[in-house]
Amino acid sequence: MDFFARSLAIAGLSVSLAACAGAPAQSRPAAVAQTAAAPPPMAPPGPCALRPSCDTPFPAPSKREFRHNRSGLLASALGPRHRGRDLFLLPGTPQWVLGKFAYGPADKDLKDEDIDVYLLRGCGAAWEKVGTYRTTEDEGSHPAVVGVADEGGQIFVNLAQVLPGGPLGVGRHRIKMVVAGDGTSVDLFLEVLPAGARIVVTDIDGTLTEKEEALVGDVLTGNHSQTHPGAVDVMRSLSGRGFFMFYLTARPHWLEPRTREWLRLRGFPPGIVHTSVTATGRMGGAAASFKSGELSLLKTATGLLPELAFGNMPSDVDAYWSSGIPRTFYYKLADDARGGVKHDDYRTLLPSLGELPAVCP
Known part of the structure; x- marks a missing residue:
């Protein structure tokens, strides 16, 4: 590395200049959504199936108003830089959803805004809504979780405590986190190990x-x-x-x-x-x-x-x-x-x- x-730093500066030139957020290099091209076909790798790709289409989210005018201005001017934190888990342990929501090359935090969280349990065929959670405002307002500190603009959700269907079982699970104010989103994956x-x-x-x-x-x-x-x-x-x-x-x-x-x-x-x-x-x-x-x-x-x-x-x-x-x-x-x-x-x-x-x- x-x-x-x-x-x-050079690449980041170039991306910043491109973003400032007025390119739509969806086309900026740092935007969450990239190409939807399929990977090349390949021969079966061995006796075990690969982990599922979790590619069930996600329905178009319904947007709502941002809670704060500042957030709308931020989102309209800069491209999203949201990210999630994948985790390996064991059954019976906390099942954290960790998301960071920010915009632009300077990583401006999206503070005190609603994030809708959805789950594709077991990489199945149906998405389910987990709930809506508010991003943090101040650094350190939530304790660090599995090495991830709260730097503002983040959500920390323990699925094991909130899922109506009970904690996630052994398998691969996909989480989609959607910003309610503009519909931008980011994924993460939880792998509950056998x-x-x-x-x-x-x-x-x-x-x-x-x-x-x-x-x-x-x-x-x-x-x-x-x-x-x-x-x-x-x-x-x-x-x-x-x-x-x-x-x-x-x-x-x-x-x-x-x-x-x-x-x-x-x-x-x-x-x-x-x-x-x-x-x-x-x-x-x-x-x-x-x-x-x-x-x-x-x-x-x-x-x-x-x-x-x-x-x-x-x-x-x-x-x-x-x-x-x-x-x-x-x-x-x-x-x-x-x-x-x-x-x-x-x-x-x-x-x-x-x-x-x-x-x-």
């Missing part, structure tokens, strides 16, 4: 993308970069053997929707996506600390540590090694892999990884 983080769940964690920039700095061009142009040959096949093969995917990147938090869209378009199996919780991303030692912290939070919440990990930078090595992940793989890494496997072609990994036992959830 080093080159990407250094270059992001007993014996196995997880694989992977970095994205330079590990899956064709270049370390590929996202900079994507942000500037609105394109979606390519991936390393064989990377999609490896991840689909692991998902097809029953592993749950954890996409962990030190990208800035406002790129979470674009990151999820890129993974979908390139055919990667559905999983949980975590970006950094900062507006500029992390690099070097800060990226390593962020990732090791995320892996520690995962272990605290679920008792689980990923069995396999993929990266390409020394910061990935530091994070995975300090976390104790037993099997690690690094793409074109020049530095010490600390016992991990170095490789320059994902296709060379397929034979051995394809021999891992399949444990379908």
Whole structure:
């Protein structure tokens, strides 16, 4: 992530200038909604089904007036930068919906406004409305939850306490959070894990993308970069053997929707996506600390540590090694892999990884 983080300020400035030039919010690069193109067709990855894509169409939301005039002015002038926080969960634990609502390159908070929350339980065929919740006004007005602090413009909802049908069961669930005042929205996913769940964690920039700095061009142009040959096949093969995917990147938090869209378009199996919780991303030692912290939070919440990990930078090595992940793989890494496997072609990994036992959830 080093080159990407250094270059992001330039890309962010360019996006800001494009937004200020009067482009409609729906077309700005930072907007939540991107393209609806389908991922490429691919062969079945293994004996287990991939996690469901949760693509049941969402009905058009009915908008209401903003509670405050300032909010309407904010939303009309700037594009949305909303994001949610995916989570791995265990049955019987709190089931948090964590959403941040903001607009424009400066990340202006949407304060004291209504957010309608909807659920696609088990990635089924019918959306259900959970309720309406008010965004926070002041930083720290709600306690931090699973490493996410309240910085204003956020909602914190424990589904286990409010769902009329009872807490979410084992499976993949999609949440859509809709701003009542303008109908903009953002998704997140909750994965309630079964007993014996196995997880694989992977970095994205330079590990899956064709270049370390590929996202900079994507942000500037609105394109979606390519991936390393064989990377999609490896991840689909692991998902097809029953592993749950954890996409962990030190990208800035406002790129979470674009990151999820890129993974979908390139055919990667559905999983949980975590970006950094900062507006500029992390690099070097800060990226390593962020990732090791995320892996520690995962272990605290679920008792689980990923069995396999993929990266390409020394910061990935530091994070995975300090976390104790037993099997690690690094793409074109020049530095010490600390016992991990170095490789320059994902296709060379397929034979051995394809021999891992399949444990379908």
